[in-house]
Amino acid sequence: MDAAVETRELTRRFGALTAVDALTLRIERGEVFGLLGPNGSGKTTTIRMLCGLLEPSSGSALVTGIDVTVAPEQVKQRIGYMAQRVGAYEDLTVAENLTFYAGIYGLRGDMMRTRVGEVVAFLSLGDRLGQLAAQLSGGWKQRLGLACALVHRPGLLFLDEPTAGVDPAARRRFWHTIHDLAASGTTVLVTTHYMDEAAQCGRLGMMSRGHLIALGTPDEVAAQVGGRTLEDAFVVLQQRDEQ
Secondary structure: OOOOEEEEEEEEEEOOEEEEEEEEEEEOOOOEEEEEOOOOOOHHHHHHHHOOOOOOOEEEEEEOOEEOOOOHHHHHHHEEEEOOOOOOOOOOEHHHHHHHHHHHOOOOHHHHHHHHHHHHHHOOOHHHOOOEHHHOOHHHHHHHHHHHHHOOOOOEEEEEOOOOOOOHHHHHHHHHHHHHHHHOOOEEEEEOOOHHHHOOOOEEEEEEOOEEEEEEOHHHHHHHHOOOOHHHHHHHHHHHHHO
């Protein structure tokens, strides 16, 4: 079976700075895969390249079997992307946001209404449809952002620090949703700074200064970096980066 994501020597430079350096990685379909690392380690740059939003300097990446350097627009149609700053339009209602995003992905008529109804039911947004996005709490904005990313039923979902600034209860609900998605066959790639969230991923890649320095289960990654737990490993990594 083809991988959901496969990169070979994927690299991105910004002038003299190499933000991502020769990343080789394979993510299988249906995985919940986490990218972990301090700020500036290359996580977001990696995701932006895989989403077709940022052109690689060199190397290759296949996303759902499509070469991101050859057909980035085709990649965008087949994935869902939720950034740390939720992309919903605050002057639109929940329903208007969902309709807008569904239209962007080419859904029309009965297909649009059916899919919007499904994602509203899945994320329990029914009572919020008439509410302006600006009036939602952080947890509800997070749900709306996820709904917008899921409305076209993508097989691969990119979540870039999706729970930053959200209360613990909302974070727990969000992760239940992630595992429900994975159980239904959706591949999820998520970046996070929370170690309890990282521990819920099937596999992790830990990045430092643009390099992938550890890969495996949460316990394997902790051991590879030199810690008994992920918390220990992250402290070790931060100390290394500060030297």
